[in-house]
Amino acid sequence: xEVQDNNSILQVAQRGLSNAGVIAPVTEVPSGEVPVNSLSPxxxxxxxxxxxxxxxxDYVTLMLDDFIELHGDRxxxxxxxxxxxFARIENRRFMLIxxxxxxxxxxxxxxNFGMSNPEGYRKALQKMKLAERLGLPVVTLxxxxxxxxxxxxxxxxxxxxxxxxxxxxxxLTTPIVSIVIGEGGSGGALGIGVCDKFSxxxxxxxxxxxxxxxxxxxxxxxxxxxxxxxxxKLTAKDLLEQGLxxxxxxxxxxxxxxxxxKSASTLKTFILKYLEELSTIPxxxxxxxxxxxxxxxxxxxxxxxxGE
Amino acid sequence: MVIPRKKRVIPDGLWxxxxxxxxxxxxxxxxxxxxxxxxxxxxxxxPARERIRITLDEGSFQELWPNMEPTDxxxxxxxxxxxxxxxxxxxxxxxxxxxxxGTGAIHSRKIVFGVTDSNFIMGxxxxxxxxxxxxxxxxxxxxxxxxxxxxxxxxxxxMHEGMFSLMQMAKTSAAISxxxxxxxxxxxxxxxxxxxxxxxxxxxxxxxxxxxxGALIGFAGPRVIEQTIKKTLxxxxxxxxxxxxxxxxxxxxxxQDMRRELARLIDFMxxxxxxxxxxxxxxxxxxTLGEEISEKNKNGIMED
Numbered sequence: 001x002e003v004q005d006n007n008s009i010l011q012v013a014q015r016g017l018s019n020a021g022v023i024a025p026v027t028e029v030p031s032g033e034v035p036v037n038s039l040s041p042x043x044x045x046x047x048x049x050x051x052x053x054x055x056x057x058d059y060v061t062l063m064l065d066d067f068i069e070l071h072g073d074r075x076x077x078x079x080x081x082x083x084x085x086f087a088r089i090e091n092r093r094f095m096l097i098x099x100x101x102x103x104x105x106x107x108x109x110x111x112n113f114g115m116s117n118p119e120g121y122r123k124a125l126q127k128m129k130l131a132e133r134l135g136l137p138v139v140t141l142x143x144x145x146x147x148x149x150x151x152x153x154x155x156x157x158x159x160x161x162x163x164x165x166x167x168x169x170x171x172l173t174t175p176i177v178s179i180v181i182g183e184g185g186s187g188g189a190l191g192i193g194v195c196d197k198f199s200x201x202x203x204x205x206x207x208x209x210x211x212x213x214x215x216x217x218x219x220x221x222x223x224x225x226x227x228x229x230x231x232x233k234l235t236a237k238d239l240l241e242q243g244l245x246x247x248x249x250x251x252x253x254x255x256x257x258x259x260x261x262k263s264a265s266t267l268k269t270f271i272l273k274y275l276e277e278l279s280t281i282p283x284x285x286x287x288x289x290x291x292x293x294x295x296x297x298x299x300x301x302x303x304x305x306x307g308e
Numbered sequence: 309m310v311i312p313r314k315k316r317v318i319p320d321g322l323w324x325x326x327x328x329x330x331x332x333x334x335x336x337x338x339x340x341x342x343x344x345x346x347x348x349x350x351x352x353x354x355p356a357r358e359r360i361r362i363t364l365d366e367g368s369f370q371e372l373w374p375n376m377e378p379t380d381x382x383x384x385x386x387x388x389x390x391x392x393x394x395x396x397x398x399x400x401x402x403x404x405x406x407x408x409x410g411t412g413a414i415h416s417r418k419i420v421f422g423v424t425d426s427n428f429i430m431g432x433x434x435x436x437x438x439x440x441x442x443x444x445x446x447x448x449x450x451x452x453x454x455x456x457x458x459x460x461x462x463x464x465x466x467m468h469e470g471m472f473s474l475m476q477m478a479k480t481s482a483a484i485s486x487x488x489x490x491x492x493x494x495x496x497x498x499x500x501x502x503x504x505x506x507x508x509x510x511x512x513x514x515x516x517x518x519x520x521x522g523a524l525i526g527f528a529g530p531r532v533i534e535q536t537i538k539k540t541l542x543x544x545x546x547x548x549x550x551x552x553x554x555x556x557x558x559x560x561x562x563x564q565d566m567r568r569e570l571a572r573l574i575d576f577m578x579x580x581x582x583x584x585x586x587x588x589x590x591x592x593x594x595x596t597l598g599e600e601i602s603e604k605n606k607n608g609i610m611e612d
Contacts, residue, residue: 147508149528149536154546157556158527159507166481167513171489186465186474187508187527194478208465208474208505213532218386218467233382233470242381244471294482295442297475298435299381302373 039203042226044235045211047203048182049145052257054264056083056098056141059181062264063271065089067096070127076156079120081111081148082192084127087139089268092275095131097124097192098141101182114183115148118161121191125165128172137175137275140192145210147188162191169194170291175278177271179249180204180236181256196281196290197274198244200236201267202251207234244297246274326350328522342563351520351563353500355401356408356425359458363567364412364421371410373443378405378436382470390468393429401428405436406461409444411451415571415588417581420448422457426501430463433506437466438476441510442483445494449486454493454574459511462524464504477509484513493577495570498525498548498557516573518561519548526551 039047047053060067060083069085071078080100087096099116102108124140131138147158169176169192178195184206200206209217214232215224239245249270252259281289324333328350338345342362343352354362360369377394384390398404406428412421422444424431433441441457448455465473484494496514498507500523508527519525526546534541544550551557561569571588580586 147527149532151533151537151541151545154526154528154533155554157512157554159504160512160556162508162527163477163481163510163512166478166509167485170478170482170485187477187505190474190477191508206471206474208470209467214467228386231382231384231386232467239471242471244475291482291486294475294478297472297479298439299379299469299472300376300435300439301379302376 040226040230041205041232041235041238042211042229044203045183045205045225045229047255048205050255050257053182054256054260055103056096056100056143056181057103058260059098059141059264059267060087060096062261063089063268064096070130071123073119073123073126075122076119077117079112079117079123081114081116081144082120082124084123086136089272092272094137094139094275095127096139096141097127098181099144099192101143112148114144115146116144116188116191117148117153118156118158121147121161121165124192125168128169128176132172132174135174137177137278138172139271139275140176140178140195142178142180142184142189142193142206143182143204144185144188145183146185147191159187162187165191166194170294171287173283173287175275175281175286176290177274177278179267179270180206181267185210194290194294196278196286196293197246199246199249199270199274200239201249201256201263202236203255204236205229205234206239207232344563349521349562351500351522353426353460355427356403356423359423359425359460360408360410360412360421362563363423363458363570364414365416368413369410369421370412371408372447373409373440374404376404376436376440378434378469380468381435381472382468384468384470393468397428401425403428405434405440406431407437407440409440411447411453414456414567414574416584417571417574418451418453419574420444420451420453420455422455424457424459424461424506426460426462426499429466429468431459431461431501431506432463432466432473433461433476433480433509434466434469434473435476437461438473438479441476441480445480445483445487445492445510448494449490449492452492454495454578455487456495456497456570457510457514458497458499459502459506460499461506461511462501462503462529464506464508474505477505480510481513484510488515493574495573495577497561497566497570499523501525503527503529512556515577516558517556518559518566518569519551519557520563520566521548521560523548 064087066088067085083098083100087094099114100111101114102111128138176195177197178193180200182204211225211229212222214228216222236248252262256263322335324335324338326345329348331347343354380390407424409422444455494514495516496511498519502525548560568588
């Protein structure tokens with residue numbers, strides 16, 4: 001879909017939002033760029049969840065020159081909420097790990113709406129280990145509301161599976177690129193999100209808890225989700241300000257769902273750039289850079305520090 | 309044992325009512341038993357300082373980084389501001405944040421020790437908890453002693469610090485990973501409650517993982533699961549016993565046995581301290597098949 005002037009762009013964006021159940025602010029735009037600022041953080045959350053937003057499977061078909069899907073965690077099952085396989089763009093080979101929500105009701109049920117079970121994280125790890133043995137880099141696409149909260153997931157060790165992935169990704173000797181393409185839901189996102197290059201798409205978000213969950217706990221009412229979304233500082237812009245992401249990957253005007261091919265082509269450019277940059281870093285240095293990057297994150301004050 | 313799913317705080321007064329069995333317990337008897345109900349073996353939640361008192365050798369704890377305090381990187385405000393909440397919690401608990409870390413000894417075995425306090429913003433992990441746990445691991449590595457961390461963190465990653473909290477999961481895991489690669493030893497002890505981002509990071513990365521009986525342990529909170537599956541959860545779901553049965557714990561250890569069991573484990577893992585006579589009971593212990601662990605403890609306690 002090609003859009004010419006900014007007012008119609010905004011209208012299209014708003015149509016998108018209303019599809020996603022958002023009542024978007026109606027603002028007249030005189031000229032220039034789409035006013036991202038007119039979207040509240042919760043509007044962006046809704047955009048990230050937009051039913052037409054491109055998913056991992058779309059990026060596989062639109063962005064990759066070749067892909068062989070590989071299944072199974074070799075322990076319990078094949079979690080369809082996580083797509084894994086050999087991927088190639090031009091002459092760059094890598095292991096793709098992507099969370100998948102499903103395109104229609106049937107698929108969404110099979111993919112559990114992108115909420116992985118422990119076997120999803122173990123499947124991802126098993127494929128990352130294979131990539132490591134073959135000397136291939138890993139690219140992960142994050143798009144999950146969070147890890148699956150249900151009885152089976154707890155019985156099979158959801159917390160343990162995520163923790164193990166975090167630990168093993170810190171040790172993986174090949175480069176890892178992680179990009180939040182939609183929802184970056186808490187531990188469920190971090191379970192495939194420990195990396196050397198962490199970026200986020202313009203209308204994606206990443207949060208320690210869903211705005212609804214946060215509102216239910218702190219405001220005692222999930223209806224306060226818009227306030228929680230603002231308080232949590234979860235948009236791409238916020239994350240960039242917090243120094244937690246490399247950069248923001250721009251989306252077509254109005255959102256990725258309005259022009260998936262363009263979105264895929266931008267994403268491709270960034271992935272190729274990251275893989276190129278990381279390919280030159282020696283293994284030992286790569287690991288120490290990755291570890292020290294995480295060791296530095298945190299905000300605290302410490303007076304009269306006496307040393308260790 | 310039915311575990312009440314509500315906030316459990318040790319009440320004041322000469323007599324304490326056990327919230328699990330409703331029995332009346334004489335406070336002094338309760339203190340002597342490290343806040344474990346003599347009737348039903350219910351393990352009360354205890355503050356971090358009390359945990360240090362009952363776990364480490366008397367006077368051995370030297371706190372590290374006592375002045376570290378949280379900041380408010382997001383300028384977070386719900387019904388009250390995060391800064392205000394922190395100040396209130398600090399006044400109420402006497403802690404700077406939900407964690408205490410230091411060096412200490414258990415039956416003369418030197419360790420680095422950390423404990424999270426479920427009473428301070430649900431023991432949740434923000435930057436201070438993440439930093440102190442990470443430094444604990446690094447210090448243990450430098451001192452070449454085991455690190456023992458007792459978690460009581462129902463809140464997981466702390467919401468009020470947003471993504472900085474989430475990233476503490478990676479940070480603490482990185483510190484534990486380095487410790488392990490350097491040959492260090494990490495014993496993780498899970499107490500009621502340990503959930504979410506804490507459980508999905510350092511707490512489940514112990515070389516040995518222990519839990520107190522009847523503790524609530526898991527990833528997603530029981531209420532969240534109930535809302536998702538729209539069903540009531542089965543009794544005993546996400547308890548220590550449930551985790552042991554599903555293969556996620558090495559042992560369940562009663563609070564009164566914790567010191568001895570930690571010392572025994574340390575002796576097996578890094579060797580007993582040289583020049584020290586064996587000062588702990590060392591009988592081989594094996595689970596009797598079919599025996600309920602909580603029942604065993606209950607019987608052991610019931611005799612007087």
